[in-house]
Amino acid sequence: MQKLTNKEEEVMHILWKLEKAFVKDVLAEVTDDKPHYNTYSTIIRNLEDKGYVAHNAFGNTHQYYPIIAKEEYRKAFMNNAIENYFGNSYKSMVSFFAREEKISADELREILNMIENKE
Structure with missing residues (x-):
């Protein structure tokens, strides 16, 4: 299991809480300075590459969900x-x-x- 960065861990905690979420849903849960949508989109795609999350595609939009408990x-x-x-x-x-x-x-x-x- 690859080590996560602090931001990746933060996103994983949000995904564990929400169970399924679009990037905009994750952004809505962030309480600190909200970075750009693309920043969080990249973080979530990195989590997918590391095997922590997967997604369901809805056209051009993806709904992400954790695959690591x-x-x-x-x-x-x-x-x-x-x-x-x-x-x-x-x-x-x-x-x-x-x-x-x-x-x-x-x-x-x-x-x-x-x-x-x-x-």
Whole structure:
């Protein structure tokens, strides 16, 4: 699975939300500075080339839809981040978030309970 740029990820989140969309529908969801229609059209075509989206043609217009599920992308993204930034160690990842105070002791206990009660 090819890595996405930040803008490509932004578009994918919109497509996952909308499920099917024309470029104008994607543009309507953008909250930041709205680039030109052609810019987003190019981004979406790049996503299609990378195998993330497909389209249905309606004359000269295309309706795009994701062919990679959000969960599938999340799993690949997280596995890549854990490998590249935490030496493939989930323990290092969790301790990082604990040190950064992004996860509390109560949340860690809850996670431990989930792991222990998995059986």
